[in-house]
Amino acid sequence: MAFEFKVTRRVEFSETDMAGIVHFANFFRYMESAEHGFYRALGHSVVMHQFDPPLGFPRVHAECDYRKPLRFEDLLEIHLLVKEKKPRVLTYLFKFRKVTGEPIEIARGLLTVVCVSHSPGKMEAVPIPAELSAQIEVAPAELLV
Amino acid sequence: MAFEFKVTRRVEFSETDMAGIVHFANFFRYMESAEHGFYRALGHSVVMHQFDPPLGFPRVHAECDYRKPLRFEDLLEIHLLVKEKKPRVLTYLFKFRKVTGEPIEIARGLLTVVCVSHSPGKMEAVPIPAELSAQIEVAPAELLV
Amino acid sequence: MAFEFKVTRRVEFSETDMAGIVHFANFFRYMESAEHGFYRALGHSVVMHQFDPPLGFPRVHAECDYRKPLRFEDLLEIHLLVKEKKPRVLTYLFKFRKVTGEPIEIARGLLTVVCVSHSPGKMEAVPIPAELSAQIEVAPAELLV
Amino acid sequence: MAFEFKVTRRVEFSETDMAGIVHFANFFRYMESAEHGFYRALGHSVVMHQFDPPLGFPRVHAECDYRKPLRFEDLLEIHLLVKEKKPRVLTYLFKFRKVTGEPIEIARGLLTVVCVSHSPGKMEAVPIPAELSAQIEVAPAELLV
Numbered sequence: 001m002a003f004e005f006k007v008t009r010r011v012e013f014s015e016t017d018m019a020g021i022v023h024f025a026n027f028f029r030y031m032e033s034a035e036h037g038f039y040r041a042l043g044h045s046v047v048m049h050q051f052d053p054p055l056g057f058p059r060v061h062a063e064c065d066y067r068k069p070l071r072f073e074d075l076l077e078i079h080l081l082v083k084e085k086k087p088r089v090l091t092y093l094f095k096f097r098k099v100t101g102e103p104i105e106i107a108r109g110l111l112t113v114v115c116v117s118h119s120p121g122k123m124e125a126v127p128i129p130a131e132l133s134a135q136i137e138v139a140p141a142e143l144l145v
Numbered sequence: 146m147a148f149e150f151k152v153t154r155r156v157e158f159s160e161t162d163m164a165g166i167v168h169f170a171n172f173f174r175y176m177e178s179a180e181h182g183f184y185r186a187l188g189h190s191v192v193m194h195q196f197d198p199p200l201g202f203p204r205v206h207a208e209c210d211y212r213k214p215l216r217f218e219d220l221l222e223i224h225l226l227v228k229e230k231k232p233r234v235l236t237y238l239f240k241f242r243k244v245t246g247e248p249i250e251i252a253r254g255l256l257t258v259v260c261v262s263h264s265p266g267k268m269e270a271v272p273i274p275a276e277l278s279a280q281i282e283v284a285p286a287e288l289l290v
Numbered sequence: 291m292a293f294e295f296k297v298t299r300r301v302e303f304s305e306t307d308m309a310g311i312v313h314f315a316n317f318f319r320y321m322e323s324a325e326h327g328f329y330r331a332l333g334h335s336v337v338m339h340q341f342d343p344p345l346g347f348p349r350v351h352a353e354c355d356y357r358k359p360l361r362f363e364d365l366l367e368i369h370l371l372v373k374e375k376k377p378r379v380l381t382y383l384f385k386f387r388k389v390t391g392e393p394i395e396i397a398r399g400l401l402t403v404v405c406v407s408h409s410p411g412k413m414e415a416v417p418i419p420a421e422l423s424a425q426i427e428v429a430p431a432e433l434l435v
Numbered sequence: 436m437a438f439e440f441k442v443t444r445r446v447e448f449s450e451t452d453m454a455g456i457v458h459f460a461n462f463f464r465y466m467e468s469a470e471h472g473f474y475r476a477l478g479h480s481v482v483m484h485q486f487d488p489p490l491g492f493p494r495v496h497a498e499c500d501y502r503k504p505l506r507f508e509d510l511l512e513i514h515l516l517v518k519e520k521k522p523r524v525l526t527y528l529f530k531f532r533k534v535t536g537e538p539i540e541i542a543r544g545l546l547t548v549v550c551v552s553h554s555p556g557k558m559e560a561v562p563i564p565a566e567l568s569a570q571i572e573v574a575p576a577e578l579l580v
Contacts, residue, residue: 013471013481014313014464018192018306018362024204025177025304028170029449036448036508045508046448047163059169063208069268072308073471073480123214158326158336159319159460161453163507168449174304181303181363190363191303217453218326218335308482314494315467318460337453349459353498359558413504 003139005038005080008099011072021069028062031094031109034078038092042135053119055129057090061112068098068106075099076106081139088115088125090136093144148284150183150225153244156217166214173207176239176254179223183237187280198264200274202235206257213243213251220244221251226284233260233270235281238289293429295328295370298389301362311359318352321384321399324368328382332425343409345419347380351402358388358396365389366396371429378405378415380426383434438574440473440515443534446507456504463497466529466544469513473527477570488554490564492525496547503533503541510534511541516574522562523550525571528579 009030017023036046048055070076077097084091094109115128127133154175162168181191193200215221222242229236239254260273272278299320307313326336338345360366367387374381384399405418417423444465452458471481483490505511512532519526529544550563562568 012464012468013307014315014467016308017303018308018310019201019203020308021203023304024207025170025173028173029447032170032449033447040508047507056164058164058166058214059211061208061210062169063206065206066204069203072482073475157319157323158452159322159458162448163451163453163455165453170449174302177304178302185363192362217337218330309491309493311493314497315460315463318463322460346454348454348456348504349501351498351500352459353496355496356494359493 001137002038002042002135003082003137004143005034005041006077007034007037008075008077009033011070011074011076013072016072021071024064024066027064027066027096027107027109030076030078030096031062031064031092031111034080034094035092035111035113038080039132042132044132048129051117051129053117055126056116056118057113058116058123059111060089060114061110064107064109066107068104070096070098070106073100077103081143082136083110083139083144085133085136085138087127089113090128093139146282147183147187147280148227148282149288150179150186151222152179152182153220153222154178156215156219156221158217161217166216169209169211172209172211172241172252172254175221175223175241176207176209176237176256179225179239180237180256180258183225184277187277189277193274196262196274198262200271201261201263202258203261203268204256205234205259206255209252209254211252213249215241215243215251218245222248226288227281228255228284228289230278230281230283232272234258235273238284291427292328292332292425293372293427294433295324295331296367297324297327298365298367299323301360301364301366303362306362311361314354314356317354317356317386317397317399320366320368320386321352321354321382321401324370324384325382325401325403328370329422332422334422338419341407341419343407345416346406346408347403348406348413349401350379350404351400354397354399356397358394360386360388360396363390367393371433372426373400373429373434375423375426375428377417379403380418383429436572437473437477437570438517438572439578440469440476441512442469442472443510443512444468446505446509446511448507451507456506459499459501462499462501462531462542462544465511465513465531466497466499466527466546469515469529470527470546470548473515474567477567479567483564486552486564488552490561491551491553492548493551493558494546495524495549496545499542499544501542503539505531505533505541508535512538516578517571518545518574518579520568520571520573523560524548525563528574
């Protein structure tokens with residue numbers, strides 16, 4: 001059973017904007033990248049072609065609160081925590097910490113994804129596959145504050 | 146006094162992902178692009194070099210709810226509405242409508258920005274310049290639902 | 291018969307980087323966007339689902355020479371010219387001109403695309419459909435210098 | 436003296452497009468990311484604030500030849516090789532290899548950068564700082580084929 005995942009990455013030049021900091025939309029790419037790393041750590045890919053019709057996890061809600069600027073070449077830790085788990089829906093909390101110099105919290109995000117089945121021309125919410133669901137649990141409350 | 150701004154754009158190939166739809170992070174670029182168009186329509190740029198030290202509007206909160214997929218070559222209308230106005234802070238609501246075929250709401254977003262003064266090595270929240278503030282008002286409640 | 295296409299766009303904030311100019315990789319997105327506008331002007335989409343198997347135009351070569359910096363809110367004209375036409379291959383020349391202030395050439399690009407047929411699990415170069423090919427001709431030599 | 440640098444990265448979902456492969460413009464971001472890793476490995480950053488006025492390395496030419504598609508979650512090795520070294524100009528060759536399954540060459544790129552000094556309102560080509568230049572040499576010819 002897993003309720004968290006951590007990954008560290010270095011900010012790239014192309015992720016900055018003319019304000020000299022990481023463009024705010026890129027935090028959503030960072031969240032997704034940690035989410036996919038979480039599935040891989042559990043032995044899965046977010047693209048589940050082994051099912052017929054194949055399953056996917058489109059986003060229904062995404063948000064981010066920005067506290068401090070993040071700059072080129074900063075080392076960033078993304079800490080994913082499972083915040084909610086429903087039969088068809090998962091919500092992840094993300095804590096962004098700069099690990100260059102003394103660690104400070106940069107931002108905090110949320111992502112809500114729904115498990116769907118992709119038939120040609122239609123998408124339908126379906127239960128998360130038992131094999132994957134059995135590996136995921138909600139994080140302890142004290143980590144979610 | 147202005148409380149809204151509309152802009153239409155066509156979805157580009159590079160904005161899609163392997164799921165065949167617009168990548169969810171790109172909706173935040175769309176929001177920002179409409180926000181900057183709003184300032185330009187008022188005769189300003191978001192980068193206010195005419196002040197010393199220069200002013201900017203970093204984002205402190207961003208969120209989006211996704212309802213329908215958006216695809217390559219779809220025509221998208223982004224409707225910005227001023228949701229809240231405080232001396233240093235503005236919150237915008239964005240309604241995304243597909244205007245290809247019958248208009249349907251694709252997504253809805255929020256962006257909260259703070260007016261800051263950029264001195265070398267520090268950023269400080271300051272009141273929105275009177276000249277700009279005087280041009281902006283909160284949208285009527287019935288448009289914000 | 292068409293040998294050129296022009297489109298104007300305004301540089302967006304998210305296209306800049308911390309050097310204060312448009313990130314060099316974005317010129318390739320601009321080229322592609324003009325290429326797709328060219329097909330639309332001819333009544334086609336680059337994604338040709340009306341064929342079975344569907345056709346596409348993957349890139350085999352892309353290049354760009356950068357002469358002047360391009361900045362946020364600059365108006366940019368992208369001028370596509372058909373440089374070479376072979377049965378399965380098209381090469382486009384792109385002239386990037388800033389149209390804010392006095393027009394200056396910012397950059398110049400090349401894109402070579404191949405017409406392919408997408409069967410599941412394989413991609414094969416095929417002749418450009420006659421209907422599309424009949425509409426495209428090489429630009430006059432004096433425009434290609 | 437260094438003439439090469441290798442870095443491996445995993446393809447992210449947001450780097451793909453609706454054709455199911457990595458969008459061609461992203462190879463230029465990959466090149467730049469390896470270039471910056473090369474400077475870091477030599478103890479430098481591409482943003483050289485220690486000089487007054489600060490130095491930078493804008494791109495004057497970029498190109499890429501695409502041979503095979505690259506897909507989500509593929510592991511990609513980027514192999515930077517110094518191809519040419521002039522007093523003010525460096526040209527890098529990049530070999531992209533997929534390291535998932537049997538290694539195959541995916542693409543090959545070139546990037547030419549110029550050392551410039553950034554005074555307010557002007558940019559001027561200057562010699563590469565001796566300290567950096569002394570660490571860089573052209574790769575052996577047999578690696579450049």
